[in-house]
Amino acid sequence: MNTGAQTPKSGGLSVRDVNLTFTPVNRPPVVALDRLSVDVQPGEFVCVVGASGSGKSTLLRLLAGLLEPTEGELLEDGALIDGPSTSRAMVFQRDNLLPWSTVRANVAYGLTLQGVKRREAWAAADERLRAVGLGHVGDSYPRELSGGMRQRVNIARALAVDPRILLLDEPFAALDAQTREIMSSELLRIWNQDRKTVVFITHQIDEAVYLADRVVVLSAHPGTVKEVVDVPFERPRNLSLKREPEFGRIVDRIWTLIEKEVRGSLGLETADLSTGASDAPAS
Structure with a gap:
């Protein structure tokens, strides 16, 4: 339940059957995204997670208008995104x-x-x-x-x-773990002032669950939507939420969705995944 903030006038995003294929010189084409579809409602905070190579940052650059899809379309409030706009602001890792x-x-x-x-x-x-x-x-x-x-x-x-929409590409990746925790809380405090639409890319599953209304889980090679996980916790939130059993269950669920691909990206395809022990990464 969202309380204590203004409802944004607009800022909805739609990604419809998007394919993005890169064609390097003298190399085979690389399909980065394949038939990817997702909607983001005005004022919603959505996090995107996935293994390396799932196209998270590529998706964000498409939404920013910095890349054009090979197929499909991206819309902001029903209008085609065909380039950068002052209605969308991007925050990079650096x-x-x-x-x-x-x-x-x-x-x-x-x-x-x-x-x-x-x-x-x-x-x-x-x-x-x-x-x-x-x-x-x-x-x-x-x-x-x-x-x-x-x-x-x-x-x-x-x-x-x-802007109506904030696009954040792992903005806290270079920070130490303690500072990152505080910055996550600070970001929610800032966001709560006017509830702009946010799409936030992260490798940290617990960060995604703490911040988001929904977590979009991408598969890798090529990137497509594997599952969209609703986050049921009320707002405002504080860091003690991470100690709640339900929080841990949601983190484990998302980790289960991507664990095989994460291990594969590290050359660990043959690792035994049958133990049931959770080693979901945390920030």
């Missing part, structure tokens, strides 16, 4: 902040590119920095911030252009 610019100028960068006057852009940047708990660092430089703070700046920069 923050890619401009080291010569202040934090405020980094957050305002997208607005500046849109022609927004500096005073207005900086005011919007300060507002977003306050929203992510960094209102005091606007005059600092990226090198003066911790990894977790830099990623919050990265998220603030994406939010500054006020």
